[in-house]
Amino acid sequence: xxxxxxxxxxxxxxxxxxxxxxxxxxxxxxxxxxxxxxxxxxxxxxxxxxxxxxxxxxxxxxxxxxxxxxxxxxxxxxxxxxxxxxxxxxxxxxxxxxxxxxxxxxxxxxxxxxxxxxxxxxxxxxxxxxxxxxxxxxxxxxxxxxxxxxxxxxxxxxxxxxxxxxxxxxxxxxxxxxxxxxxxxxxxxxxxxxxxxxxxxxxxxxxxxxxxxxxxxxxxxxxxxxxxxxxxxxxxxxxxxxxxxxxxxxxxxxxxxxxxxxxxxxxxxxxxxxxxxxxxxxxxxxxxxxxxxxxxxxxxxxxxxxxxxxxxxxxxxxxx
Amino acid sequence: xxxxxxxxxxxxxxxxxxxxxxxxxxxxxxxxxxxxxxxxxxxxxxxxxxxxxxxxxxxxxxxxxxxxxxxxxxxxxxxxxxxxxxxxxxxxxxxxxxxxxxxxxxxxxxxxxxxxxxxxxxxxxxxxxxxxxxxxxxxxxxxxxxxxxxx
Numbered sequence: 001x002x003x004x005x006x007x008x009x010x011x012x013x014x015x016x017x018x019x020x021x022x023x024x025x026x027x028x029x030x031x032x033x034x035x036x037x038x039x040x041x042x043x044x045x046x047x048x049x050x051x052x053x054x055x056x057x058x059x060x061x062x063x064x065x066x067x068x069x070x071x072x073x074x075x076x077x078x079x080x081x082x083x084x085x086x087x088x089x090x091x092x093x094x095x096x097x098x099x100x101x102x103x104x105x106x107x108x109x110x111x112x113x114x115x116x117x118x119x120x121x122x123x124x125x126x127x128x129x130x131x132x133x134x135x136x137x138x139x140x141x142x143x144x145x146x147x148x149x150x151x152x153x154x155x156x157x158x159x160x161x162x163x164x165x166x167x168x169x170x171x172x173x174x175x176x177x178x179x180x181x182x183x184x185x186x187x188x189x190x191x192x193x194x195x196x197x198x199x200x201x202x203x204x205x206x207x208x209x210x211x212x213x214x215x216x217x218x219x220x221x222x223x224x225x226x227x228x229x230x231x232x233x234x235x236x237x238x239x240x241x242x243x244x245x246x247x248x249x250x251x252x253x254x255x256x257x258x259x260x261x262x263x264x265x266x267x268x269x270x271x272x273x274x275x276x277x278x279x280x281x282x283x284x285x286x287x288x289x290x291x292x293x294x295x296x297x298x299x300x301x302x303x304x305x306x307x308x309x310x311x312x313x314x315x316x317x318x319x320x
Numbered sequence: 321x322x323x324x325x326x327x328x329x330x331x332x333x334x335x336x337x338x339x340x341x342x343x344x345x346x347x348x349x350x351x352x353x354x355x356x357x358x359x360x361x362x363x364x365x366x367x368x369x370x371x372x373x374x375x376x377x378x379x380x381x382x383x384x385x386x387x388x389x390x391x392x393x394x395x396x397x398x399x400x401x402x403x404x405x406x407x408x409x410x411x412x413x414x415x416x417x418x419x420x421x422x423x424x425x426x427x428x429x430x431x432x433x434x435x436x437x438x439x440x441x442x443x444x445x446x447x448x449x450x451x452x453x454x455x456x457x458x459x460x461x462x463x464x465x466x467x468x469x470x471x
Contacts, residue, residue, distance in 0.1 A: 038332075045329040048397050052389050056362065169331050241363035242348050250364050251387055254399075261331060 004304070007297045011290055018286035024113070025279035032201070032272035034166065039198055039262075039269040046262035049255050053214050056238065056248075095213045099189040101135045103157060103182055104128060105175070105211070105260070107195040107267040108142035110162050114274040117196055117204060118144045124194050124206040129154075134189060139178065141264070157182065167268070169261055176257040183212045195263040196270035202277060204270035211259060322356045326372060328381065328398045335403045336372060336379060343396060344371040345388055354388075354396060361390040365400065367444040369451045380406045382451045384444040409452040417445035 002010075106125055108118050122145070129136050137155050140146045142162040149156050158178055163171065179191055191212040196204045240247045323339040344353040346368030365386045372379040386400035421442035424430075430438065 041333045042331050044327070044334050045331050045399060048327065048329060048389075049399055052362070052387070052397070052399070055389075055391070237360065239359060239361040241352075241361065246348070247362055247364055247387075251362070254387075258331060258399075 004297065004300050007293055007300065011293050011297065014286050014290050014293070018283055018290070021279045021282040021286060025276060025283055028272050028275040028279060032269070032276045035265070035269040035272045036198065036201075038166065039265040042262055042265060046258050049258045053252070053255050056251075094186075096186050096189055099134075099187055101137055101188050102128075102132060103137045103139060103179075103188050103191045105139045105179065105191065105193045106141065106145040107193065107264055108140070108145035108148075108162075109267075109271045110143045110164065112144070113278055114271055115278045117270060117274045118148075121145075121194060121196055121206045122148050124208060128192065128194070128208065137182075137188075139175075141175070142267075167261070167264055169257065172257050172261045172264070176253065176260055179211065179256060179260070180253060188212075193260070193263050195267045196274075198266045198269040198273065201273045204274055209259070209263065211256060322394055323374075324354065324356050325393075325395045326398075327396070328370070328372075328383075328400060328403055330386075330400050330403050332402075335381065335400070335405070338372065338374055338379075340372050340374045340396075342373045344373075345383070345398065346370070347388070354390060356394055358390050358394075358396075360392050361388070363388050365398065367440075367447045369447065369454075370398070370403070380451060380455055382406065382409060382448045384448075404448070406451050406455040409448050411449065411452045414445050414449040414452060418442060418449060421445065 104125060106121070108121055112118070125138075135155075137157040138145075138149050139158045139160070140149055140156060141160040146156070146159050160175055182188055183191055190210055193209045193211050195207060195209070197207040198204055323341060324343060326336065326338055326340045326343060327334065328336040342353055342355050344351055346366050347363045348366055349363075351368075352363070365383055365388055367384045368382075370381045370383050372381065382404045383398070383400045384402045386398060386403075389397045389399070391397070421438050424438050425435070425442065
């Protein structure tokens with residue numbers, strides 16, 4: 001049983017902690033609202049952009065091959081011709097099935113106090129590393145991911161600073177450029193993004209999204225469903241204005257940017273939500289602890305008073 | 321008659337989602353007008369005015385680049401970098417932007433990349449300004465909450 005004095009200091013210190021967690025809760029609640037708002041608003045854009053690229057990915061190749069057929073008929077076989085053409089028209093549509101490496105872009109938080117958010121995220125990365133026989137290069141965004149990679153002696157290709165202010169589409173350009181550039185070197189079979197998907201304030205889930213080559217997300221059920229109609233639409237011929245090359249060269253980088261932008265927004269919303277919930281729990285737990293300790297404290301104090309009274313009375317009786 | 325299911329989205333928000341009779345938008349090859357049952361098409365949009373018509377109603381929206389996608393089932397989607405209704409355009413700010421860009425293009429020695437960026441932004445602000453001016457005579461923006469009940 002601790003003494004009265006120890007109890008008193010403990011209550012004081014817990015009260016101090018509660019003040020801190022409550023302040024953090026309020027701050028992240030405000031940030032959370034903003035981040036959630038931004039995420040939900042831009043979801044339409046990125047979903048539509050992604051659908052567009054799924055519709056186009058197959059069809060673009062076919063129409064280009066056709067165009068060339070008319071131009072000159074005597075080039076090698078179909079396969080080679082298509083390959084070279086795809087590269088000509090849009091480098092980013094090329095696939096490199098023989099490449100030896102994959103790159104993973106990890107979007108983590110800068111600070112802790114977000115519960116299991118980062119642990120789950122990095123667990124997902126770990127799983128990818130284990131499942132693949134290819135060499136894995138990391139691109140990190142956020143301090144936690146960087147620290148983890150350094151501890152684990154992973155190969156970091158690039159590290160981007162995660163901003164504490166709200167991001168703008170312009171902030172994405174360097175990341176998108178790097179992703180495009182490394183993919184265009186032909187050394188990477190695919191580029192993945194691992195991020196926390198914002199489901200609701202109370203739940204966020206780590207997700208893996210395949211950014212390049214354009215394909216459906218690995219864990220996203222909704223995308224899996226929309227893949228079916230996309231297949232049918234490959235048969236419909238899209239016209240391009242002015243021509244496929246110009247449109248695709250403009251469109252593809254933009255789509256990568258929009259996808260990265262969206263995932264960063266999702267991560268941000270997840271982070272703030274997780275932190276808000278964690279801090280709310282902490283504040284409540286501190287409150288519980290304080291009332292518990294105060295009860296014990298009062299009991300002890302009352303005990304002491306009773307004992308003292310009994311002693312005084314006993315002394316008085318003895319004197320009489 | 322069937323209608324176009326139209327969606328105009330930017331990374332920040334959904335600007336317009338409506339059933340339309342026709343849609344005119346500025347593409348690289350010039351202004352095109354899309355009517356229902358258009359063949360599937362993907363085109364690049366240049367800064368300019370996008371006009372969406374539904375019956376008597378007409379929306380005029382300033383867009384600053386992006387893409388238009390026409391899907392087989394009368395769905396038209398515009399992915400714009402930025403878009404504003406004409407009544408949202410801040411004329412004063414647009415004028416300032418035009419001036420700034422003009423000064424910058426005249427005075428500073430710039431790399432080709434910088435020059436292209438300034439020229440693009442000039443083109444954007446000019447087109448926004450034109451749209452705002454064109455509609456200034458019917459600047460009856462939908463009433464916003466503020467000031468409605470105040471004298």
